[in-house]
Amino acid sequence: MARPMTMAEKILAAHAGLDEVRPGQLIECDLDLVLANDVTAPIAIAKANEVTGRVFDPERVVLVPDHYVPNKDIKSAEQAKIVRDFAKAQGVTHYYEVGCMGVEHALLPEQGVVGAGDLIIGADSHTCTYGALGAFSTGVGSTDAGVGMATGKAWFKVPETIKFVVDGKLAPGVTGKDVILHVIGLIGVDGALYKAMEFTGSAIEALPMDERLSVSNMAIEAGGKAGLIPVDDITRAYMDGRVERPYTAYYSDDDAEFAQVITIDAADIVPTVAFPHLPSNTRPVAEARDVTIDQAVIGSCTNGRLDDMRQAAAVLRGRKVHPDVRCIVIPATQQVYRACIDEGLMDVFLDANCAVSTPTCGPCLGGYMGILAAGERAIATTNRNFVGRMGDPTSEVYLSSPAVAAASAVLGHIGLPEDLD
Amino acid sequence: MQYRGTAHRYGRDVDTDVIIPARYLNTSDPAELAKHCLEDLDATFVERVSPGDIIVAEENFGCGSSREHAPIAIKAAGVDAVIAKSFARIFYRNAINTGLAILECPEAVDAIKDGDVVSVDTETGAITDETTGAMFQAQPFPPFIAEIIEAGGLVARWKDKLGKDGR
Numbered sequence: 366m367a368r369p370m371t372m373a374e375k376i377l378a379a380h381a382g383l384d385e386v387r388p389g390q391l392i393e394c395d396l397d398l399v400l401a402n403d404v405t406a407p408i409a410i411a412k413a414n415e416v417t418g419r420v421f422d423p424e425r426v427v428l429v430p431d432h433y434v435p436n437k438d439i440k441s442a443e444q445a446k447i448v449r450d451f452a453k454a455q456g457v458t459h460y461y462e463v464g465c466m467g468v469e470h471a472l473l474p475e476q477g478v479v480g481a482g483d484l485i486i487g488a489d490s491h492t493c494t495y496g497a498l499g500a501f502s503t504g505v506g507s508t509d510a511g512v513g514m515a516t517g518k519a520w521f522k523v524p525e526t527i528k529f530v531v532d533g534k535l536a537p538g539v540t541g542k543d544v545i546l547h548v549i550g551l552i553g554v555d556g557a558l559y560k561a562m563e564f565t566g567s568a569i570e571a572l573p574m575d576e577r578l579s580v581s582n583m584a585i586e587a588g589g590k591a592g593l594i595p596v597d598d599i600t601r602a603y604m605d606g607r608v609e610r611p612y613t614a615y616y617s618d619d620d621a622e623f624a625q626v627i628t629i630d631a632a633d634i635v636p637t638v639a640f641p642h643l644p645s646n647t648r649p650v651a652e653a654r655d656v657t658i659d660q661a662v663i664g665s666c667t668n669g670r671l672d673d674m675r676q677a678a679a680v681l682r683g684r685k686v687h688p689d690v691r692c693i694v695i696p697a698t699q700q701v702y703r704a705c706i707d708e709g710l711m712d713v714f715l716d717a718n719c720a721v722s723t724p725t726c727g728p729c730l731g732g733y734m735g736i737l738a739a740g741e742r743a744i745a746t747t748n749r750n751f752v753g754r755m756g757d758p759t760s761e762v763y764l765s766s767p768a769v770a771a772a773s774a775v776l777g778h779i780g781l782p783e784d785l786d
Numbered sequence: 787m788q789y790r791g792t793a794h795r796y797g798r799d800v801d802t803d804v805i806i807p808a809r810y811l812n813t814s815d816p817a818e819l820a821k822h823c824l825e826d827l828d829a830t831f832v833e834r835v836s837p838g839d840i841i842v843a844e845e846n847f848g849c850g851s852s853r854e855h856a857p858i859a860i861k862a863a864g865v866d867a868v869i870a871k872s873f874a875r876i877f878y879r880n881a882i883n884t885g886l887a888i889l890e891c892p893e894a895v896d897a898i899k900d901g902d903v904v905s906v907d908t909e910t911g912a913i914t915d916e917t918t919g920a921m922f923q924a925q926p927f928p929p930f931i932a933e934i935i936e937a938g939g940l941v942a943r944w945k946d947k948l949g950k951d952g953r
Contacts, residue, residue, distance in 0.1 A: 391930040404811050408854055416944045433812060440812035490852040490876060506854035506880035508940050516944060520930070554799055555846040559875050588849065590875055643799060730808040730851070751803040751850060753826040758807075 369618035371526040372593055373561035376501040376615050380484040381521075388525040388624075396425070397610075398479065399513040400487030402469055402726075403430035405506070407447045409488050412511025420455045421517035427459040427478060427487075428452050429469040432726045437733040467698025467724045470494035470582060470666035474574075475698055480604055481596045482613030486510060486519050491666050491748065493589065496581035497574070498604060499596040499614055501561075504585060524561045524590045525624035526617070527552075531566040533631030538782065540676070541576025542668060542746065542766040544568070545583040546637040547629070550647030558588035560624055563617060568631035569594060574603040575672035582667045583748050586644040636781055638744070639764040642752045650769050653779040660743040661692045661774035662755075663767050664722075665729045668746035669697025671704050673767040677746075678710040680771035680782045681717040687777035692719040693728065693735045719774075731755045737762075744773045787887065787908045789866040790916070791838035795900035798844035800827065802877065805848065805856040819855050820862035837864040840906065842898045844870065848877025857886040867906050869913060869924070871895050882931055883940040889913060894922035908935070 367385035370378065378386040380394040401409045406428055413420065420426045428448050433441035452460035459478055461467070470491050473479045481499035485492060488510035495502040505519070513519045529548060549556070562584045564577075572580070577594050584592025594600070596614035604612060617623075636650040663669075663677045674696055686692040694714050696702040702724065705711045714721050727734030729747040737743055737756030742763065745755065750762035763779060772782040804827040806819055813819070824831040841847075841860065847870035848856060857880045860868065867887035881888045887908045894913045898904055902917035911924035927935065937943035 391928060404808075405852065405854065408814050412941050415941050417948065438812060444812060444814075488852055488854075490850065492852075504852040504876050506852050506857075506876060506883060508854060508883035509879055512940050512944055554849055555872065555874070558846065558872060585876075588846065588874060730803075730811075732808055732811075736809075749801075749803065749850060751801045753807050754803050758826040 369620040369622070371617040371621045371623065372563060372595065372615040373501055373526050373591055374523060376482060376484055377521055377523055386523045388523050390523045391520060392523060393518055393520050394484055396486060396513050396517050396519055397483040398425050398427055398485045399510055400427040400429065400469065400485065400489065400492060401507065401510045402432050402489050403434055403445045403448050404432045405488030405510065407444050408507035409511035409514060410447060410451045412508050413515040416512055416515035420457065420514050423456040424458045425517065426457050426514050427473065428457055429461050429466060429472060431466055431469050431724065432730065433732050434466065434725065435463050435723065465699060468666045468669055468726055471669050471697035471701065474498060474578060475700055477607035477609045480608035480610060480612035481600065482615055486513050490585045491582050493584045493592045494578055494582040494666060496584060496592040497577040497594050498600060499593065501591050501593065503590050524559055526561040526563050527557055528563045528565060528623045528626045530626060530628045531564065531568040531631055532628065533568055535568050535631045535634060538636055538768060539634050540766045541572050541579040543634055543637045545580045546639055546647050546764065547634045549583065549587045549645045550637065552587055554586060554643050554645045555588040557584065560589060561591040561593060562587065562589040563593045565595060570597060573672060574599055575670040578670065579667050583644065586748060636766065636769055638769065638779060639750055641750050641761040641763070644748065644750060644764060650765065650779060650781050656742065656763065656779040657777060658690055658744050658773055658779065659741040660735060660737065661690060661770045662728050662735055662743060662745040662747060663770050664695030664697060665726065665747040666697065667748045668767050669695055669701065671701050673746065674701060674705050674710050677767040677771040678713040680768050681719065681775065682713045684717055684775045684785065686718045686774045689777050690774050692774040693722060694719045695722045695725060695727065697724055699724065728755055744770045744779055746770050788905065789838060789840065789887065790903065790905040791840045791866060792836065793840050793842045793898050793900060793902045793904045794831065794835065795898065796827065796841065796843040799846045799849055800843050801850035802848055802853050802856040803850055806853065806859040811853060811855055814855060816858050816862035819859035823859040823863040832863060835864050839865050840904050841865055841868045842895055843868065844895060845872045847873050849874035852876045854880045854884060857881045857884050861886045869894055869906065882934055885939045889924035891922050891924035894924065
């Protein structure tokens with residue numbers, strides 16, 4: 366009888382061929398998937414070429430050019446070309462060209478590439494997103510990814526798990542984004558350093574899939590190695606008929622040991638905004654109304670999914686973006702983009718004077734498609750607000766949910782949808 | 787390995803966006819990245835840094851993005867080692883994998899001042915502030931990780947391993 370384990374420990378043990386693992390143990394695991402993007406893949410490919418010169422399994426290496434594509438400049442075009450050429454030469458089945466491409470962490474769940482019980486590494490810190498499906502997925506650098514592409518293996522230090530129990534009912538207008546900003550504000554940007562986070566409780570169980578993905582997506586913003594949510598009927602309804610490989614649901618044992626159990630009353634969570642220059646610098650939106658903005662960005666791997674688009678459109682319907690604000694909307698995948706057209710959301714955005722872009726990470730990391738000038742301020746549904754994140758080092762980024770970003774775009778300052786009435 | 791150089795002191799949560807801003811991530815050329823290392827945190831760093839220098843920082847060094855360009859930029863700028871109270875976990879792996887020496891030692895961070903001459907021994911974890919004479923001991927690496935460092939990084943370790951197994 367193995368020791369009681371957390372779901373993170375169980376997934377790692379299963380992939381290390383062990384009956385049990387314990388926190389602190391260093392193990393070598395077989396990987397289900399290895400991911401990289403156009404910024405991180407060129408280095409990873411060079412490393413893979415040094416190790417074996419071929420991918421361990423062309424169906425289990427995923428290459429998504431999403432950061433600086435459609436190519437932002439000549440250098441970016443060269444990087445994207447390295448990825449494209451490698452994908453072709455190796456017969457990589459999960460390569461997504463512009464036109465099929467989406468922001469990786471929105472695209473792969475949508476396309477059924479990732480599923481519960483998977484062990485995934487990705488050369489992108491927001492690889493932790495798939496924890497929302499009950500996968501252990503974590504961000505690594507290009508060398509880990511390159512070696513993983515070549516060998517199908519990676520080493521892990523088994524992390525302790527912090528369990529978050531969010532019980533109760535979230536107030537209307539409070540989303541998964543507000544939950545995770547609240548958590549990061551509570552424990553800080555290194556509050557879960559070297560640890561896995563597991564999100565449970567009735568408020569998490571009530572979240573739709575898209576909002577759960579936002580929660581897990583930002584685990585890294587608390588330093589977390591993974592952001593896991595146990596599989597339930599909502600997860601199964603999302604995965605069944607979509608996930609291309611068999612999946613396995615793992616659950617923490619009742620008597621599993623957690624580093625910490627943090628209980629949060631859902632009623633204490635309000636619409637939240639993270640002030641510059643850390644995601645942990647959170648305040649209620651209601652206390653941020655004096656912050657005027659020059660730009661609003663609605664999209665990214667955190668909040669570029671269909672529910673996010675719907676929530677933003679619900680606020681923007683019949684309204685106009687403030688004349689002093691540029692509002693940039695980026696549906697995260699082609700499927701989300703098309704759904705925006707089919708559902709009439711695109712008309713709402715265009716009528717409101719939003720600029721709508723093809724999928725790209727672009728502005729989130731200060732790449733392109735909405736860079737800030739010196740001293741400018743943006744509210745964004747993205748995940749980071751570090752110094753210079755979206756442009757000039759003196760510019761500022763405020764992080765929020767899609768509804769708050771949309772309301773702020775109309776108001777010209779940070780505010781709530783109800784401020785518009 | 788032993789390193790000796792001038793300390794450049796920084797605070798907590800030095801993120802990978804300030805270590806190497808994304809506007810320069812359209813290349814992975816180390817020399818190009820080095821020109822912009824820490825630009826948004828300390829615009830004069832690149833002018834002041836000399837080969838062999840050491841960065842000393844508080845908690846959570848290297849938080850944020852997974853970009854390996856961060857340790858690459860630091861190394862290419864001439865820095866041989868980073869001493870911090872703690873490292874963000876992806877940066878920690880990336881440093882080990884790419885051969886940037888990192889040492890976790892809160893006591894040393896509290897004591898070392900900007901501009902002090904510091905020497906480190908990465909094998910023993912010994913840190914000496916030569917300006918003050920104070921000595922510190924960093925957490926040693928677990929053997930598994932020490933093996934990767936000794937091999938010269940993760941790629942080298944795998945090449946050794948596959949070579950021995952005869953692939």
